[in-house]
Amino acid sequence: MSDHITPIRTYVAIFFALLVLTFLTVYVAFFDFGYLNNVIALGIAVFKATLVILWFMHVKHNTRLTWAFASAGFFWLVIFFLLTASDYVSRSWQYQTDGWEPVGAKARVLEAEHEIPAASGEEHGGEDGH
Numbered sequence: 001m002s003d004h005i006t007p008i009r010t011y012v013a014i015f016f017a018l019l020v021l022t023f024l025t026v027y028v029a030f031f032d033f034g035y036l037n038n039v040i041a042l043g044i045a046v047f048k049a050t051l052v053i054l055w056f057m058h059v060k061h062n063t064r065l066t067w068a069f070a071s072a073g074f075f076w077l078v079i080f081f082l083l084t085a086s087d088y089v090s091r092s093w094q095y096q097t098d099g100w101e102p103v104g105a106k107a108r109v110l111e112a113e114h115e116i117p118a119a120s121g122e123e124h125g126g127e128d129g130h
Helices: 008-029 036-056 066-092 105-124
Strands: 093-096 099-102
Touching: 008 036
Parallel strands: none
Antiparallel strands: 093 099
C-alpha cells in the first residue's frame, strides 16, 4: 500500500457528492422514464460505487494488484447482471391484469394442449362415454 495521504476536504467533498447523488436517485424515482428508469438508477449507483471504491476503499492510490481485484469484482457483477437479464428476457410469461399468462409460441402450444382434452371430454360426457 502506498503512503498517500488524502486530505479531509476530499473525503468531505466525496461525502457530499454521495449525498447529492442519493437525493438525485430518489428524485428520479418519482418520474416515469419507461425502461430508462432502471438504466438511470443503475448509472447513478455505479457512479456512487466508483466514488466509494476509489477514495473510501483507497483503490485510487494503491497497487495494480488491488486494481485487478477491484476490476474483477465489477466484471463478476456484470456477468451476474447479464445472466439475470438473459433469464428475464427468455421467459415466455407475461403479467396480465388477471394474472400471469403465456405469450408467443409457447402460448399457442399450451392452448392447443388444453383445448384438445377439454373438448373431447365435454363432447362425450367423460372418459367412459356416459
